[in-house]
Amino acid sequence: MPAARSIKTHLMPDTIGLVVCGGQSSRMGTDKSLLLYYDKPQRYHLYDMLQPFCEKVLISCNAEQTKSMEAGYAVLPDHPSYNNIGPLAALLSAFKEFPQKNILLIGCDYPFLTSVQLRQFSEYCNGTKPVSFYNEQSAVYEPLLAWYPYEAFDPLKKMQEAGEYSLQHFLISVRAVKFYPGSKRSIQSVDTQEDFVRVSTQLFHQRLTFF
Template sequence: MGVYGIVVCGGQSLRMGTDKSQLVYYEKPQYEHVHHTLVPLCEKVVISCNAGQAGTISGNYERVVDLPQFSGNGPIAAILSAFQTYPGHDLLVAGCDYPFLTIRELTFFLHSIKRDTLAAAFYNEADKYEPLLAWYSSDCAPILRINYENGDYALQYFLQKVGAEKYRPESKNVVTSIDTPEDFKKVRDLLARQNDHENGN
């Protein structure tokens, strides 16, 4: 079965002080932009959110809300809820924290994944996986569930344990997570200048 794209909106965004999925970098809320980015690469794309965010997602987007048995325990809730809602499908996961993510980079990522791989993820300069820029095969579902039941909620630890493939993007900006209002303003201003330059302004 084809890969399903999961736009991960969940999280408290404590350092940002506002919901990062609602931030606007490209003239639309980031959850819409990431959805648009995933569509060409996936059989289906859905918005993953927690119960508190469900009412803030506008438009005709299919949603998967964190299931009660998983909610409140970090990003693993989004992955487990998606696997339970769409059993048998591999998941291409993209968080709303990465404004420099492109279709081109995701295409390279998907093409790099070996056939017998359990999971793969973008890898940053700090030598850590980006669990919300990742691909999880359907075979991950039972392993993740066991981890969860054992109190192991960290996706970083899971990716390390299964020896997930490491994908280093062409540009380190792709794995830059924007987590504070100051960083958001810097990136928004940078993107605006780039847009002006491209339009000859």
């Protein structure tokens, strides 16, 4: 079951938190959102992490993933009109469901992400431009670690209608605010079984240092 909410004042007002499950990863060979790094699958771990930041948190998933969702977790399936367009489907579905709300989009690929880093990130999310974690080494935005203000909905919808689905290109085109995380590990993604084993071991030893 989800953790109880203990903080009433949200750190990101008028913002809906969206945990993006994604689909079956061909490189990983399984659903990344079900990987276990902590005491519960990653999609539920992130759902709990986002509670203090957002007025409402949901898990974005496809129809098949909806069937396996545990009771007590709010779910937002992709809208039928946004099939097969990647993470953009999750974002547009959220804007459609929650007009005039901002969307915090968080993918399940980043096991080192912490609430401390999100708190620092939240301080930048107060304008009319998207804000995204930025990978300085690769010189790219992290679209699944990003805040999209409601002003982004119209240009995103026009992009989708034009057959363009890249959130990376969108963030570049609008010159989204770049957030440089203090810990570069927070943007380290896990894409293969080898990555998963290595990162799980690192996190296990990291937790041991606190005891």
